[in-house]
């Protein structure tokens with residue numbers, strides 16, 4: 001399915017929650033959505049028979065310096081098409097609803113985004129640090145992260 | 157130890173025999189012509205047995221671990237040097253740190269080392285274990301060398317070191333072991 | 344089997360497995376809660392090898408990142424090298440000479456063989472049969488020799504480049520490759536006779552940790568783990584990249600031949616069969632490889648245009664997808680690597696519930712996880 005057609009479908013259904021289509025230079029193209037309605041839209045994308053995006057390929061946190069984003073890469077096993085979905089978040093309070101009940105695959109990705117960016121996924125069934133130790137300070141993939149000098153007395 | 161002369165076992169670390177018994181010279185009563193007798197000091201014997209059965213802890217954290225595995229398998233066959241792998245630190249003499257050590261892993265390394273019985277040796281295999289390797293500059297969570305955590309006897313450079321280099325490292329360690337003084341005034 | 348709990352009540356135990364454990368394929372830690380021998384919960388704890396590869400990616404240039412992709416999955420370094428090259432080429436729309444693409448496919452498939460060999464060998468070793476491991480390493484050493492001939496290293500190859508490969512195949516490489524294939528193909532039957540259909544081995548794997556197809560898709564499994572559940576999805580066929588469309592090969596799927604579709608045995612068998620397909624691909628590639636240059640002109644300090652690309656390729660452990668964002672400078676703005684093993688671990692807790700402790704090892708081995716892919 002063409003990204004433009006998909007965008008129009010979503011726009012017709014969700015109105016202002018669907019912000020724009022980010023196609024220039026992006027492959028696959030991204031549908032930018034409002035963070036608050038991520039879960040609704042995700043469920044629609046999965047359940048609509050014409051779309052049926054049944055697999056979440058990748059979920060990544062991104063730090064665009066002035067704001068954060070969460071990017072979802074979706075793929076449909078049935079129709080063999082792919083699309084991206086993106087939600088921009090403010091730097092100060094990066095939080096959005098979880099999608100792990102839509103795609104169970106999301107859980108580990110969300111934990112990783114939480115661990116490395118500090119993005120909070122509300123309603124997640126298990127949101128803990130996944131890669132770094134529990135008592136690690138800060139979120140290393142943020143652009144303003146300062147490398148610590150010592151961790152448990154060992155030079156970093 | 158009660159020697160069974162027919163099987164020519166080497167003498168234990170007890171007092172060495174008074175007079176050297178050359179093979180073929182007039183045997184003392186009880187020792188048949190088949191007897192093989194080795195003469196040396198106790199240090200030699202102890203060190204020789206230690207160096208010939210270096211059981212190493214299979215501590216493969218990253219890429220170097222694969223080379224370690226291959227060195228222990230078909231082609232390179234490290235068993236020839238008496239080095240066989242053990243899965244538990246409590247049965248090993250040698251800790252072969254093969255791979256990257258992260259800060260999350262650091263206290264486990266220390267704990268594993270503490271669990272090993274004395275005498276214990278450590279070989280640091282690969283650049284990561286030596287210094288942090290390719291992650292030295294840009295990584296926030298790699299320990300810059302395992303020697304910050306535990307004492308190291310032999311460093312093997314390479315990313316990853318070839319199995320030949322690993323075997324060379326083990327032989328260097330064997331040399332180190334042979335130089336050790338276990339008995340005597342300073343022991 | 345029903346377990347009587349009324350007669351002799353037992354207490355739940357918490358058992359720690361790893362991070363130093365011979366059967367967790369690295370530094371995976373699993374916290375098991377067990378009731379006697381039955382696992383009630385197995386929570387994976389990862390990150391013991393988290394080296395910050397994604398952060399490093401933001402601090403080095405595109406070309407400098409190539410050696411780090413070796414360390415992403417050291418059992419299949421060629422595949423990761425090429426995945427990175429393909430991603431950057433997709434982002435910057437670089438044309439790659441045909442010979443380079445053929446060489447990439449050859450090395451990727453050879454590496455798939457050597458990676459599946461380790462999967463096979465270590466899996467059988469986990470299941471208590473050490474001999475097949477030695478057989479597997481014997482063959483793997485020959486692949487290593489080929490790679491050594493090509494790029495001088497046995498494990499971390501750093502062979503691909505943005506725009507091609509680092510050098511043409513040395514004289515004799517293609518012939519040696521053919522020799523290897525002729526030598527290797529009959530060995531697969533040897534493995535099957537040696538262990539695959541061994542009764543004890545089958546009993547350990549069949550009907551253990553069954554993953555139905557829908558669940559596998561929902562949890563995002565890819566690669567042999569997905570195909571083991573009977574889903575014929577292979578990126579080389581379904582989203583063809585490079586020169587894969589030119590080759591004729593089959594997508595191997597699980598058939599449930601010894602138990603239920605999607606059990607450990609199916610996942611194991613998919614790998615064995617895939618090696619045969621890889622042999623086929625390499626044969627065709629060696630026969631068809633054209634002459635010509637192996638590297639396009641790409642400046643050293645190369646700046647791709649502003650943009651974002653997601654490229655996924657079929658690595659031995661599933662799909663490796665790289666999401667790359669460029670802001671037009673020499674360093675990437677963000678680089679996220681989605682790996683097969685990381686996603687696979689997500690389903691681990693679900694499938695291990697109710698198994699025996701010994702089966703947990705069987706599950707870990709059947710997923711063929713590798714820790715740097717999980718932790719990055």
Ligand code: SF4
Nearest residue numbers: 219255282283284315
């Ligand atoms: S030294 Fe190189 S090969 Fe060894 S663990 Fe480190 S990165 Fe991997």
